[in-house]
Amino acid sequence: MTRPSEVTRERITKAAERLFAERGYDGTSIRAIVAKARVNQAAINYHFDGKDGLYREVLRAAFRAMTEDQLAHAEEAKAMSREDALRAFIRRQLHPLMGRDEYSRYMRIFNWEAVRPTPVFRALVSEEAAPFMGLAANLVRRFLPGADPRTVTVASIWLIGQCSVFLRNREQLAQSPIGLVLDDAAVEWLAGLIGGWLVGGLGRQA
Amino acid sequence: MTRPSEVTRERITKAAERLFAERGYDGTSIRAIVAKARVNQAAINYHFDGKDGLYREVLRAAFRAMTEDQLAHAEEAKAMSREDALRAFIRRQLHPLMGRDEYSRYMRIFNWEAVRPTPVFRALVSEEAAPFMGLAANLVRRFLPGADPRTVTVASIWLIGQCSVFLRNREQLAQSPIGLVLDDAAVEWLAGLIGGWLVGGLGRQA
DNA sequence: CCGATTTTCAAACCTTCGTTTGAATTCCCA
DNA sequence: TGGGAATTCAAACGAAGGTTTGAAAATCGG
Known part of the structure; x- marks a missing residue:
């Protein structure tokens, strides 16, 4: 693996991640990215095979970052009771609320996709969402056997949606009228709250 | 006022409203609008002084449609108890949930603006939001005298936000996992629910 | 029904976009 | 260290965007 070219790649992805989050896919031009990354314009085509390829790479990194934590703890969950596993799932799902603003950028990118999904996003989700959805599905099946x-599928989406409300609107919720700043303790509290509702709701349906 | 030219204007705004809602401001081209409206390309510049002017007109119509109902009942509210006035406000705020899909398009346009506000939108809000915000502020002051x-201001924004969650996500909520279809009765029920929470919350703070 | 005004039209203009090109430069291993 | 591959670079290409233009057509009051 050649070193200097990796530097170029990284400078491009870092700049692109920020610009895509701020302005969306269509609102971000190749020229703006290479200016921010201080890199030649043709580099994006050389390294990423075009704007689509670069966006795909950024999306993939964002997707991985948002799901890797869950996937890493898949085995542990099997040994826990279904209630504890569910609460642990919720807690990890809310985990991006704490810490680095890297996650804010990822959420902004997903927000753009929520308004009007790009073909790149659709393709990526259909490829990479499977293992993560499988995780949620396994959890659901422990509450709804048979x-x-x-x-x-429907219940899994619903389950993930419970958390995404807080993830998607994090920035707005933190601002003036609500001022919901979620530190570790607050996330723990929130996870307990949502977990309780879900255990109650799913338990009742079983 | 000349008739035929009004026809042209209306055909343009109708086509533009649909395209802006579907693809956003940047994603909608002048050429796409005139093709859908079956109108000459220069007509948009002639009648609306450019793409910005047309978008401004569409936004203004959307904004008016979403607020006129509230403003029309401003006087009645003064004669009601603060609790009843609040509940009536909530009910009217949720009113777009029932009925015509014209409102869905307006909400989609506002969703685009929520991700990244255009300068046109910012300018319009700063001009037209004042009377509507004043309405909410009057209501709040009856609960928080002094x-x-x-x-x-903060409480007013918060009050409006309580309803916008349901308005903004109407389409998603109606779809498979949740299936929250809000007919007249359901909206009445929802308004009572939210109204109760708000009366409780604001009452406690007073 | 005339003549001034308003409205339509096809074409072109200019800018920005993503991509391509081919030469120049740098890198790395044999 | 030399030579082939990898990488960078400035320039240009073609498509698509919003706007402008000036003449043709339609409109409408008198």
């Missing part, structure tokens, strides 16, 4: 696949 | 202006 449920048909369609019900499991 | 509160400083800043607190009133």
Whole structure:
């Protein structure tokens, strides 16, 4: 692996990540990225095979960062009770709320995709979402044994959605009217709250 | 007022409203609008003084449609108890949830603006939001007499935000996992729910 | 029905976009 | 250290964007 070219790649992805988060895919030009990264314009085509390829790389990194924590603890969950596993899932799902602003950028990118998904995003999700969705589905099945696949899918999406409300609107919630700043303790409290509701709701349906 | 030219203007605004809602401001081209409206390309510059002017007109119509109902009932509210006035405010705020899909388009446009506000939107809000915000502020002051202006502003935004969650995510909420279809009765029920929370919350602070 | 005004139209203009090109430079291992 | 591969670079290309233009057509009051 050649060193200097890795530097170029990294400078491009860092600059692109920031600009895509701020202005969205269409609002970000190749020329703006290379100016911020202080790199030649053709470098994006050389290293990433075009703007789409670069965006795909940024999306992939964001997606991985948001799911790797869950996937890493998949085995532990099996040994826990379904209630504890669910609460642990929720807590990890809310984990990006604490700490680095790297996650804020990722959430902004996903917010852009929520308004109007790009083809790149659709393709990536259909490839990479499977293992993560499988995790949620396994959890759901412990509460709804014997449920048909369609019900499991729906319940999994619903489960993930419970947390994404807080993830998606983190910036707005933290601002003036609400001022919901979530430190470690607050996230723990929030996770307990949501976890309780979900255990109650899913338990009742079983 | 000349008739035929009004037809042209209306065809343009109708087509533009749909395209802006679907693809956002940047994603919508002049050429796409005139093709959908079956109108000459220069007509947009002639009638609206450019793309910005057209977008401004569409935004203004959307803004008016979403606030006119509240403003029309401003006088009635003064004769009601603060609790009833608050509940009526909430109910009217949720009103777009029922009925015409014209409102869905308006909400989609506002969703685009929520991710990254355009200069046109910022300017329009600073001009047209004042009377509507004043309405909410009056309501808040009945619960928080003697509160400083800043607190009133914050509380007003918070009050409006309680409803916008349901308005903004209407389409997603109606879809598969949640299936929250809000007919007249459901909106009435939801308004009572939110109204109760707010009366409780604000009442306690007074 | 005339003549001034308003409105439409096709074409071109200029800018910005993503991508391509081919030469120049740097890198790295044999 | 020399030579082939990898990487950088400035320039240009073609497509698509918003706007402008000036003439043709339609409109409408008198």
